Amino acid sequence: MKYNYHVPVSTYTRSSQLTSSYYSPSHYTPTSTYASVSKYTPTQLSTTNYTPSYCTSSYKTAATYVPTYSRDSRHSSTRRTQENPAPVVPVAPPKRTVHFPNDIIFKDNVRRGDLEQIGRFIRARKVRVDTIFNSGMAALHEAVLTGNLEVVKLLVKYGADVHQRDEDGWTPLHMACSDGYPEIARYLLAMGASTEVENESGEKPADLIDPDCKELAKLFETGCV
Template sequence: MKYSYQNLVSQYTRPSTYTPTHYTPTHYTPKQYSTSSYSTSYYSPEKYTPTYYTPPAYTSAYKSTSSSYKPVYNKASQYVSNQSTPVHQTSVVTRKPARTVRFTNDVIFQDHVRHGDLEMVGRFMRARKVRVDTIFHSGMAALHEAVLAGNLECVKLLIKYGADVHQRDEDGWTPLHMACSDGYPEIAKYLLSLGASTEAENANGEKPADLIDPDCKELVKLFEVGCG
């Protein structure tokens, strides 16, 4: 081995000439301290008399100077003051106008007929906004709608403005078919008085009398069927 720790330790010897010397402290004796030479002299402070500040007398010159003083604010100070004071801002919400739904004259006219609004029905007829024989989306004409509503006065008004008592709907029903089916003897009687056909057949081959409810005695008597 390159290094031998045993040889290194054996070669090291402490010097024999070293003799430890014990330190013997010298105790402090208070007798050695003499206070005879020390004389205490008490401090007698003089009473402090404060000198009060006497401001100069108020002069008219100072008054004139102070009255002419006008504070000048720079832009920075104004900006800070504006920021320090909250300002309530009202947000403006722009709303889009409501979408207007427009209905055709036929739809409006059909609604007036269903509700029996004779005044509006007459206005539409006089203004010729619609044709009285128009077939609505319901598959019926205005006269059919009036019969289904059971409004005899509306039926008369439509016929006055040219409605045909023989007009058929999409299923081949005449106004008399509907009057018999829904049990309106007064309307059926009025239509018959205007020459409505009792032999007209609908798409199913049914005549108006075939649609009469046997319990409706007025219609049964009117068509003279089922009597007994």
């Protein structure tokens, strides 16, 4: 038989006792140096300035651009332009058109004594002769204050009322007496102006006459008007 489990096993005896020992490695000493490391010693810094190769004479010099015209010719061209400058054509500023109301223009014509324009405005019916202006007076009052008898006559001719009052109740005769215009006062009286009309202060035309104005004072003496 191949195996016999009943056969006793003989006792195994080791040939020798195992003795433990410690491994003491010896220092590794290479038989040959792989590469000897030498200490690097930098060379002394040279004070010589570094000059790159492109700055040396061996480098190709860049071409210099030369314009087709010289500096002198350019300046001479400028001088020719300055010697013969182009003519300057003055440009007139745009005109501003301002439109005024007809009564403002008419009042200005009365104050300036422009008989032609006064007649033209009235005939064209651009204004009314009894219009009260922003001054508080009508055209006849304005004419009396300027002392222009011809304008007064023209306005009366075109229908101005000799009894018309201004905003303070003054008639044209009040103004003629107050401002010392005897010729205008005489004309207004001839046109039927009343001497008894009072203004808002209760004054009659005769009450406004300056005593030094003898001609007006005589005109309003008892029995003369």
